[in-house]
Amino acid sequence: MKKRALRQKLWSAGLILLFFAGWEAFCLISGMSDLILPRPSQVFVTLWQRMPILWPHILQTLGTTMTGFVLGVALGVLLGAVIGVSRTAYDTVYPLLIGFSSIPKVAVVPIFVLWFGSGTVPAVLTSLSICFFPIVVNIATGLATTEPEMEDVLKALGASKFDILWNVGLPRTMPFFFASLKVAITYAFVGTVLAETVASNRGIGNVMMSASSNFNVPLVFAGLFILAGLGVALYVAFSLIEARVTGWATRKNDLIAA
Numbered sequence: 001m002k003k004r005a006l007r008q009k010l011w012s013a014g015l016i017l018l019f020f021a022g023w024e025a026f027c028l029i030s031g032m033s034d035l036i037l038p039r040p041s042q043v044f045v046t047l048w049q050r051m052p053i054l055w056p057h058i059l060q061t062l063g064t065t066m067t068g069f070v071l072g073v074a075l076g077v078l079l080g081a082v083i084g085v086s087r088t089a090y091d092t093v094y095p096l097l098i099g100f101s102s103i104p105k106v107a108v109v110p111i112f113v114l115w116f117g118s119g120t121v122p123a124v125l126t127s128l129s130i131c132f133f134p135i136v137v138n139i140a141t142g143l144a145t146t147e148p149e150m151e152d153v154l155k156a157l158g159a160s161k162f163d164i165l166w167n168v169g170l171p172r173t174m175p176f177f178f179a180s181l182k183v184a185i186t187y188a189f190v191g192t193v194l195a196e197t198v199a200s201n202r203g204i205g206n207v208m209m210s211a212s213s214n215f216n217v218p219l220v221f222a223g224l225f226i227l228a229g230l231g232v233a234l235y236v237a238f239s240l241i242e243a244r245v246t247g248w249a250t251r252k253n254d255l256i257a258a
Helices: 002-030 040-085 087-102 109-116 120-144 148-156 161-172 174-199 204-213 217-245
Strands: none
Touching: 002 040, 040 087, 040 120, 040 174, 040 204, 040 217, 087 120, 109 120, 109 174, 120 161, 120 174, 161 174, 174 204, 174 217, 204 217
16 A cells, blocks of 8 residues: 555656656747746746745745634634524525625725735735635535434433534534635635735735736746745645544545546
8 A cells, every 4th residue: 555655656746747847848849938938947946046035025925824824714614613503694694705705806905905004914814815715615514414313312412502513513524624724725825925916015926026027937937836835835734634633534545546
């Protein structure tokens, strides 16, 4: 089993390297201009050369994203729990959340800037507003799928609604919760960078906007690589935590069709 997993990881890594090699070869063979599509080697050289300058912006974007993400998770869990256990809350709050989630967040950023000024706060709020909805939906879905028979048995044994929620409902939502976390963290980066390009003088989004205005396309792609790397790293971190916490609900690799 371990050898099979190792082969799968090596095969995946090889495909990723093949993708970048194909990208490099395409740019060289076609004579593609750097202003349109820089080669991966140029992007990595730019990253290496500009890293001392980029590092404070990376920390700014990561800190802003994690702040908005944590707040979004807290809000999402609270609203999801309320919606999942209350039919009235479902009929009242859920349509409002769907309406708010349907609003393009680029239209919300100017409102946050008007209320709080430019800087970190609008970026945190944009990150929060774009990442909490998946948490709400998955928590509410997990609670709604708790078997009524189990609830009836627990009530017959004297359990209160809070006991059922705490001991049965919330543990059963863990697979849904971690699935939503891995989606929400990518959305959080989208919200942060969106706000940084509009109303901030720090962060990777601001760097990419400045580089774009100066036609420094390799630096723009360097910013994209940084965001992709941060997103993948956090996704993997949550996947490892998920495997430890919800291993009982995860299908084994040998049961997944190749």
